[in-house]
Amino acid sequence: MRSTRKAAIVILSTTLSIGMLAACSSSKPAKSAAKDGKVKLTIVSLKPGSEKAAIATFNEQVKQFEDKNPNIDLVPKEYEWKATTFAAQLAGGTLPEVFTIPFTDGKTLIQRKQLADLTSQVKALPYAPNFNPKVLDAAQDTNGNIFGIPYAAYGIGLQYNRTLFKQAGLDPDKPPTTWDEIRADAKQIADKTGKAGYAQMTQNGTGGWMLTTLTYALGGRMEQTSGDKVTASVNNVQTKAALQKLHDMRWGDNSMGSNFLLDWGGMNQAFAAGKVGMYMGGSDVYTSLVQQNKINPADYGLAALPLDSSADAGILGGGTLAVVSAKASQAQKDAAVKWIDFYYMRKLTEQSAATLDAKTLADGKQPVGTPALPIFDKATLDKANSWIASYINVPLPQMKSFTDGVFSQTLVAEPAKNTQELYGALDPVVQAVLSNKNADIGKLLDKANTDIQNILNRS
Amino acid sequence: MKSTLVSSATDSSSPSRSAPPRRRAGPASWARGGGLSNLVFLLPTLVVFGVFSWYPIGRALVMSLQQTNLVTAAQWVGLENFRHVLTDPLLWTAIRNTGYFALLALVFGYPIPLVLAVLMSEVRRARGLYSALAYLPVVVPPVVAVLLWKFFYDASPTGVFNTMLGWIGLGPYPWLQNESTAMPSLVLEATWAAAGGTVIIYLAALTSIPPELYDAASVDGASIFAKIWHVTLPQLRGVLLITLILQLIGTSQVFLEPYLFTGGGPSNSTLTILLLIYDYAFGQSLGGDYGAATALSVMLAVVLAVLSAGYFRLTRKWAAS
Structure with missing residues (x-):
């Protein structure tokens, strides 16, 4: 009897220890392929503390993307780039696979091999040759390889x-x-x-x-x-x-x-x-x-x-790059550029995407038409703005001094x-x-x- | 009394000295004798300490000798990190600020809980209510408390404290917005936040003082202050020493208040050692200098360990007598 109890305690105690050790070693790379064959991709969503309507609108856009790409499973994560937390998130590996960084940090992160090389995926995009070279430079290494997609300039x-x-x-x-x-x-x-x-x-x-x-x-x-x-x-x-x-x-x-x-x-x-x-x-x-x-x-x-x-x-002037973690798999990189193209880029280059994006945002009472500087050239920016003119809900006349x-x-x-x-x-x-x-x-x-x-x- | 204590101590140690030397036990007899089950019982604790305390300490020691960004392979740089930290002018600013915080916390934060505890122990009715009120700030999550106090410290004439002081014709004061008032403001909040816990410790210690001592003092015609001075304080001596060393260690590692209130500002006037460590590691978005951060951590740990050991050595005799 006594030895049975002792054995039970020994087994329990050993299991506990092994369990705790196992719990600590969860730093395995995230599985890129879920059981159902879908590519799982974590993406940044909105800044923490965003309005409910903004979050709902974002989720709607995620749904639109997933409907179009049934083999990709997006997992949004709240995110705000801050100088004081970015280094910790980067070092700790807690950033989503797709995240955004200021132009300022592009070169250094590329040099440190912390961003995925997206050259082939970006070059396949129809508007790739049209990037303002000065803007795209923030996402390139010295050999011209592309590690990110500039999507906003201010x-x-x-x-x-x-x-x-x-x-x-x-x-x-x-x-x-x-x-x-x-x-x-x-x-x-x-x-x-x-x-x-x-x-x-x-x-x-x-x-x-x-x-x-x-x-x-x-x-x-x-x-x-x-x-x-x-x-x-x-x-x-x-x-x-x-x-x-x-x-x-x-x-x-x-x-x-x-x-x-x-x-x-x-x-x-x-x-x-x-x-x-x-x-x-x-x-x-x-x-x-x-x-x-x-x-x-x-x-x-x-x-x-x-x-x-x-x-x-x-x-x-500065801007924001959408980038992909260096740890992402090939399938994730493909999915990531598809998402960046869908969420950040299409609205700048394609009328149907621009109006869908603007309509979704406007329906969710989110700002449409906030002044930006061109990623491609001023003509493209003006054209994109003309597509969504009927949805613009930001008080543009109050920003006239700037836009002029x-x-x-x-x-x-x-x-x-x-x-x-x-x-x-x-x-x-x-x-x-x-x-x-x-x-x-x-x-x-x-x-x-x-x-x-x-x-x-x-x- | 003293001599009895000394002789009994000698007595208790004598049997082990005269005991015959034990036979060397083999692994089998060690296991049979309960060694194995002891080890198995200890295992979960050992694992927890190993993984969450000793391993990080070991890693920090190693990292303090390396240059790494935690992504690419680390390089050994010997004592370079220590040299860099020791020649950083901000280190001396941080040490000065931390010392200033510790001093202010000692002057204001140390006696207040004691006074509160003694007063509360004298209260006859609703003592539980007072204890609860005193302990309440400890229950408020520290981050919430700091954010709340940020409102109180609003430097405009309409800020909470400035409005209240305005009623009696004082202020407005800049509180956190001025290099000379920022640190005392942090200490004020820290004292408020921490006093409750210490009060409870003192209250518990006060109940263990034999009431006969007070009775005897009363018979001798001692006033309440004489009782506190001649009975309460000497009886609390051990607890007072422990809380003093805990407070010194705590204030040397102050981080939360400067981090949340001021971010080390204005102009580094509230930059403390721990905040500097944090800044080395995470201050710049990309320049995480983990080597310098761990080097300074190691130095701080060594200083605190030496301080504690020295302090206990110096005061052991006094505390025991």
């Missing part, structure tokens, strides 16, 4: 709240066209409404990103390239002037509100809540403001970012090397200027320049 514009403009006695149809006007309007908004007239992102790399944007607008550059050598130049005259502008608005006019620790999500939230009069942000941010922050469309205004008269002045002005502005790409690290190193500088009245701008920038140069040298 330029930075001036986002402004029309309701706050009205409350402050400003004309919402005449947004500021110079930085002096921005400063004056910001002060008027702050004085009249008590809200932040102008606000600036400062956290998780967005501080550096937006400081770079302002520097470009004044004609400066953050890195100098000569041959293979890249030199940091963040202590340039224009960046100093940019920070001085922020300093004057913050400490001279007190027109920047009271929260100086804002990242992209925090800024959008504050803006949609009517706490911010103006800020710099991507021209495509309206979609997210609707889907995540329930902005009142009547509040929204988008203007072209005022540029300095210098010939080098331009707006910072942006095509005459010079688009400048982000700093080429160690971009995210450069942005990260500039965050504390922007924060210091906004939280410390006596911050020494020259000294802060010199120090940041040394730090960034060290990073460049180290890599």
Whole structure:
């Protein structure tokens, strides 16, 4: 009796141990083929916290795709690209097989062999030869192989709240066209409404990103390239002037509100809540403001970012690549490009797909027609917009200043090397200027320049 | 009293010294004697500790000597990661900030639970209610608590704290938005969040103090403060030492508050050692410097281990007497 019980305990205990060990070793590659012969593919869906209607619309599009491709089984996963979590997701292998990344990171991920080579699949697409070479370059290695599909491009514009403009006695149809006007309007908004007239992102790399944007607008550059050598130049005259502008608005006019620790999500939230009069942000941010922050469309205004008269002045441009995990199987890569083509690309190139996409979105009360910059050329973009004209539900007249002005502005790409690290190193500088009245701008920038140069040298 | 203790300790150790040496047991007799079943009983625990504690510790030690992005093969770089971390100017900022947090937490966070516990133990009625109220912040999930306090700390004149202070003509204060007030703000929330747990420990310890001691003190005409000073505190000494070392270790590893409240800002004024480790590993979207992150983790672990050992060595005698 005793020995039976002992044996039972031994068996139980051993099973438990083996079970736990087995539970821990689940890092096997995901099965690409399900039992029913279908190709299983995990894809990114919408950002966490999206509206129910947006999720329902997305699921409807997944269904349309699966109906067309009965041998592919899509598994959507919520996803938002964030500098602070992407590395962990990438290292931990928790990203879906199809995910999206900013142009900024394309080259590095390709170099590190973390993206699947999609050259043959992309070349088979009917519109492959039409990509704007400058845009496609973000997804190519030095041999011209293609590792991703650019599907959205943006330029930075001036986002402004029309309701706050009205409350402050400003004309919402005449947004500021110079930085002096921005400063004056910001002060008027702050004085009249008590809200932040102008606000600036400062956290998780967005501080550096937006400081770079302002520097470009004044004609400066953050890195100098000569041959293979890249030199940091963040202590340039224009960046100093940019920070001085922020300093004057913050400490001279007190027109920047009271929260100086804002990242992209925090800024959008504050803006949609009517706490911010103006800020710099991507021209495509309206979609997210609707889907995540329930902005009142009547509040929204988008203007072209005022540029300095210098010939080098331009707006910072970027975009998003749809890419596939390097671990994906051949069948998954084929399915992935089919999905990217269906969900991200067809609406840019094919009338029937464009109208179906626009109708689905409009039926789900999701934004249609948010301003974008061309992936192919301006004519293709205009044509695509004309197909969906009857579905456009975003307040385009409120974005006229941007859509009229942006095509005459010079688009400048982000700093080429160690971009995210450069942005990260500039965050504390922007924060210091906004939280410390006596911050020494020259000294802060010199120090940041040394730090960034060290990073460049180290890599 | 003291001499009895010493002699009994000597007595208890003497039998083992005089016992005859044990015979060397073979594997068979070891198994028969219960060794095998002991091992089997221990196995689940060993597996759990092995897989979730010892293996990661071992991996971290190895990784601190490597350069890796966790995708391509790792390269051995010797002590390069340690050199890089030690020459990083941010390290000294992080150490200074962590020390400042620990100091503030010690000055404010350490005595408050003790005072609360002593006061609550003096209350005759509804003691359970007070304990529950004191413990409530511990029940609130830390992330929720921080997000809640973010609203309280809103630096505009309409923020919760600023409005309340405005009633008595104070403020508005910048709270998290200023390099000099950010850290004290974090400590205030951390103290609020953690005090409940410590209060419960102190309350439990207070009940174990023999009531005769208080009776004797009363007979001698001691005031309430004299009772606390001469009876309560000396009786709590052991528990106080334990909570002190736990708090020191805890505050050296502070991460949640700076990460959620300020992200280390404004301008690195709340960057702590753990946040720096996190930034090394995950701060940039692509530049995950896992080698530097593990190197700093290893150094922190060694410092804390030495600190704990030294502390216990120094205070062992005092705590036992």
